[in-house]
Amino acid sequence: MSANRKSLIITGQHHKYNMSESFSELFENSESQQNVKVGALIMGTVVSMNREKAVINVGLKSEGFISLNQFKDAHGELEIAEGDVVEVALESIDDGLGHTLLSREKAKRIKMWQELEAAMNSKEVVTGVVTGSVKGGLTVDIGVIKAFLPGSLVDVRPVKDFDYLQGQEIEAIVIKMDEVRNNIVISRKAVMQEVNSADREALLETLEEGKEIEGIVKNLADYGAFVDLGGIDGLLHITDISWQRVNHPSEKLSIGDKIIVKILNYDKEKMRVSLGLKQLTPSPWDNISERLPIGKKVTGEVSNLTDYGAFVRIEEGVEGLVHVSEMDWTNANARPSKFVKLGQEVEVVVLDVQEAKHRISLSMKQAQENPWEAFEGNFTKGDKINVVVKSITDFGLFVGLPGGIDGLIHLADISWEKQSADQIVSDFSKGQELDVVILNIDAEKERISLGIKQLTEDDFSQYANANGKGSIVKGTAVEINARGAVIELAEGITGYLRVSEISQDRIEDASTVIKQGAELEVVITQIDRRTRKIALSIKAKDSVEEKAAMDNYNAQSTETTGSSTLGDLLKQAKDK
Numbered sequence: 001m002s003a004n005r006k007s008l009i010i011t012g013q014h015h016k017y018n019m020s021e022s023f024s025e026l027f028e029n030s031e032s033q034q035n036v037k038v039g040a041l042i043m044g045t046v047v048s049m050n051r052e053k054a055v056i057n058v059g060l061k062s063e064g065f066i067s068l069n070q071f072k073d074a075h076g077e078l079e080i081a082e083g084d085v086v087e088v089a090l091e092s093i094d095d096g097l098g099h100t101l102l103s104r105e106k107a108k109r110i111k112m113w114q115e116l117e118a119a120m121n122s123k124e125v126v127t128g129v130v131t132g133s134v135k136g137g138l139t140v141d142i143g144v145i146k147a148f149l150p151g152s153l154v155d156v157r158p159v160k161d162f163d164y165l166q167g168q169e170i171e172a173i174v175i176k177m178d179e180v181r182n183n184i185v186i187s188r189k190a191v192m193q194e195v196n197s198a199d200r201e202a203l204l205e206t207l208e209e210g211k212e213i214e215g216i217v218k219n220l221a222d223y224g225a226f227v228d229l230g231g232i233d234g235l236l237h238i239t240d241i242s243w244q245r246v247n248h249p250s251e252k253l254s255i256g257d258k259i260i261v262k263i264l265n266y267d268k269e270k271m272r273v274s275l276g277l278k279q280l281t282p283s284p285w286d287n288i289s290e291r292l293p294i295g296k297k298v299t300g301e302v303s304n305l306t307d308y309g310a311f312v313r314i315e316e317g318v319e320g321l322v323h324v325s326e327m328d329w330t331n332a333n334a335r336p337s338k339f340v341k342l343g344q345e346v347e348v349v350v351l352d353v354q355e356a357k358h359r360i361s362l363s364m365k366q367a368q369e370n371p372w373e374a375f376e377g378n379f380t381k382g383d384k385i386n387v388v389v390k391s392i393t394d395f396g397l398f399v400g401l402p403g404g405i406d407g408l409i410h411l412a413d414i415s416w417e418k419q420s421a422d423q424i425v426s427d428f429s430k431g432q433e434l435d436v437v438i439l440n441i442d443a444e445k446e447r448i449s450l451g452i453k454q455l456t457e458d459d460f461s462q463y464a465n466a467n468g469k470g471s472i473v474k475g476t477a478v479e480i481n482a483r484g485a486v487i488e489l490a491e492g493i494t495g496y497l498r499v500s501e502i503s504q505d506r507i508e509d510a511s512t513v514i515k516q517g518a519e520l521e522v523v524i525t526q527i528d529r530r531t532r533k534i535a536l537s538i539k540a541k542d543s544v545e546e547k548a549a550m551d552n553y554n555a556q557s558t559e560t561t562g563s564s565t566l567g568d569l570l571k572q573a574k575d576k
Contacts, residue, residue: 038090041107046084054080056088056102064088064102071104087111112143113179120174125191128172130165138162140170140186147174147184156192157226157233159219164255203231207266207273212280217257225249227261227275234273236261243278243285243317245303252277284317289353291315292360297367302344310336312348312362320360322348329365329372330404339364371403372443378402381438387450389432392425399434401448409436413451416458417492418532463493464527464534472541477518482509487520487536495534497522504539 044058054071056064066088071080080086089106119126128140128147137150149172154162172186207213207229215227215234224237241252253259265274292298292314300314309323325332327339340346347368352361379385387399390406397409414424428434440449467473467489475487475495484498497520499510507513514520523544526535 038092040090041087041110042090043085044088044102046080046082046086049080049082056086058088058090058100058102060093060100062100064100066102066104108143109145112145113177116142116145116174116184117177120177123173125171125173126186127169128186129169130162130167133162133166138165140172142184142186145184147172147186149186149188153187153189155218156189157219160221161219161255203229204268204271207232207263207268209263209266211263212260213263214258214260215275217253217255217259220249220253220255222248225253227259229273232271232273234261234263234275236275236277240264240274240276240278243281243283244313245311245319247304278317284315285355285358288318288355288360292318292350292353294350294352296350297347298350299345299347300362302340302342302346305336305340305342307335310340312346314348314360314362318360320348320350320362322346322362322364326351326361326363326365329368329370330406370443371405372446372448374403375401375405375448376441376443379438379441381440383438384435384455385438387434387436389428389430389434391430392428394421397425397428397434399436399450405446405448407436407448407450409434409450409452413439413449413453416453416456416460459490459492460532461529463490464529467524469524469527470544471524472521472544473524474519474521475536477514477516477520480511480514480516482511484510485514487522489534493534495522495524495536497536497538501525501535501537501539504542 042058044056044064047055047057047063049055049068052068053065054068056066058064068078071078071086073079086104087107088102088104089110090100091103091106092101116126118124126142128142130138130149131141131146132139134148137148137152138154140147140149149170151159151162153175154165170188171191172188173190174184175187175190176185177183213229215229217225218228218233219226222238224235225241226233227236236249236253238246238249241249246252259277260280261275261277262279263273264276264279266272298314300312300320302310303313303319304311307324309321309327311319311321313319322336324334324336327336328334331338346364348362348364349366350360351363351366352359354360385401387401387407389397390400391398396411396414398406399409401407411421411424434452435455436450436452437454438448439451439454440447442448473489475489477485478488478494479486482499484496484501487495487497489495497510497514499507502510502513520538521541522536522538523541524534525537525540526533528534
């Protein structure tokens, strides 16, 4: 701290008139003041006072008058009495009425400017009171003069908020004066640098990690608080303020607060000090795994919401994250604010605990009954239930099931008929009620397959069951081209007869031997239930008939010794 300090809060500079002063001295003073110029500082004697004015004799031809308001202090108390000698400024020797015009306030101001100029030249420290904020800085009252303190010169460290200095007495150095423009610029930073330089050296010798030290909160930022330790600033990071979540340092601290902090890290070379406040109290995370084992159901309060989930305070200073995927069984991608609000009390299940990293994973949905498992417990494969269509897609229908879950009716399970996807879903609409059959339940994968066509028996399957491979059936030709013919075997059931399967003889064009609407007797050579296709043949029918006749002949031979020949039997088979 510099020894050169001067208080510029001007008080009434006056003294009692000394009656022992010789007449000659007074005369000399009087003579010397006859030559003073307007604006000069001169000494005068308070001759008399009334309720409004003081009569001042300054040794000129006439006495001067000054309002008593100019002699009152900040509390409104009068500072002079009759006989006092005061310093005043000469405004006019004669105002035209024979009066001398004097000013006590102007004298103070002139005196102050003189003293400030001397202080600036000698780099003396002056004292003032912060009276207000202006663009770019602060106004400081230095006696009867207001000075400007730029924001950049408030502190050794950049400060965004100057409010903590309002009404405070500060020390500064005058760095610029312009009397014509009535402009004075001061610097608090210069004084603090000088002070800090001396205090810092002493402080640095005592700093060490783990030490507890008192400091004053100097400034607040989004990421933490700067604490003045007495010559050096330390950073109290927002994560080290409290074991609880802190969104902004202002929630726990105010500028000017005196606090005890712990030195977490000290870089002597870079002059950086990291501080901790929460480290002064035991960590609530100690032995957290024992208190909150995996699988335990607990109650907590929602302390913060993010896009990816919600933080839940389950103990004082202990928060866990409920990821959005763990908030609800059926709405994994919804915004967390859809399910919970700040301050809401919720039940959660502990999924994972990382004590060293202070991380806990929680689940809200697992604190509730799993609707997929509940469905599996209430229904089985083959059950018929009523559902409501929730959405229609290119691959099927999503429907709502008991418990708020969804099931899928795949396109292949909607109709037995072979149709395009658009045709299959064209008969359905959102909100429509349907009867369906449960085809499969997989609670682990959260999948439930449903079917509509399974409610009715498949005509194709019925026909295939009644007419297997090798059966001789009748049908009608409905479509014919060179390569073959489509044969209607029953209502809605068709088979295909290739041109190569019409006759043993080579036929180039099926339309030359088969006409539209012709009734034909064919044999089923292949049935594909997956593709719902039936292959037919006429030429193979003779082989089937011969085999049937041979089987019949063999059967008859074992029963009788009749004289029927193989040719007779073949003829009988054909006649049938």
